[in-house]
Amino acid sequence: MSRPGESAQQRDTPVLTERGGVRKAAILEAALRVIGNKGLAGLSMRAIAAEAGLPLGALGYYFKTKDDLILDAFELHTRREADRVLAAFAGVENGDHADDIAEHLTAFIHHGLTEARTSLVAEYEFLIESTRRPDLERVSRAWRQALQIQVSHVASRLGSDDPETDSEIILSVIAGLEIDHLSTPLDPSTTQAIRTALRRTITKLGLRGNAARQ
Numbered sequence: 595m596s597r598p599g600e601s602a603q604q605r606d607t608p609v610l611t612e613r614g615g616v617r618k619a620a621i622l623e624a625a626l627r628v629i630g631n632k633g634l635a636g637l638s639m640r641a642i643a644a645e646a647g648l649p650l651g652a653l654g655y656y657f658k659t660k661d662d663l664i665l666d667a668f669e670l671h672t673r674r675e676a677d678r679v680l681a682a683f684a685g686v687e688n689g690d691h692a693d694d695i696a697e698h699l700t701a702f703i704h705h706g707l708t709e710a711r712t713s714l715v716a717e718y719e720f721l722i723e724s725t726r727r728p729d730l731e732r733v734s735r736a737w738r739q740a741l742q743i744q745v746s747h748v749a750s751r752l753g754s755d756d757p758e759t760d761s762e763i764i765l766s767v768i769a770g771l772e773i774d775h776l777s778t779p780l781d782p783s784t785t786q787a788i789r790t791a792l793r794r795t796i797t798k799l800g801l802r803g804n805a806a807r808q
Contacts, residue, residue, distance in 0.1 A: 621653060624643075626667055630714075633715075639654075661727075675713075695792075699768065703788055704788070742758070745765060775788070
């Protein structure tokens with residue numbers, strides 16, 4: 595997806611040295627972990643500093659306020675998640691039939707609910723907060739629109755007769771499956787249920803892999 599624009603906080607921050615850039619990135623990574631583990635309600639500059647292993651005063655050099663830090667952390671998450679989504683859908687295009695397409699998307703969801711679970715929890719924290727903060731809402735809206743464009747291109751290549759609508763359906767189904775299973779253990783039967791839901795969605799939309807189009 596296209597990447598959200600530079601934040602006001604970023605424009606106001608002096609040019610960083612390489613070491614400063616590494617430290618700022620470490621602060622944002624720490625913030626994402628705190629948000630994923632404690633929620634935005636549990637986020638404080640002190641908690642971030644402790645997670646990053648930095649003195650509290652160091653955060654003030656890179657971020658004027660906690661809100662600025664939250665905005666930059668959300669933008670970092672959208673960039674990273676965009677790369678993950680694009681990688682998943684690149685695999686989808688190489689599928690031979692609906693089962694292969696569903697398998698790629700199942701792997702994407704499984705990764706989000708296991709290895710990337712903390713990041714996924716943080717994502718939904720950001721999305722909820724975006725209903726109250728216009729700056730986060732702008733990032734969220736741009737991210738969603740860009741994802742829809744990318745997925746619609748994939749849907750078109752898979753034979754969709756309405757790529758825009760189908761991309762919205764696919765993204766909504768993925769988000770719904772993530773939310774439904776975020777707070778429950780992911781066992782083989784649950785993974786199979788996710789796979790089945792995705793396969794039925796792909797089949798109902800009439801999307802076809804390479805073999806079906808030959």
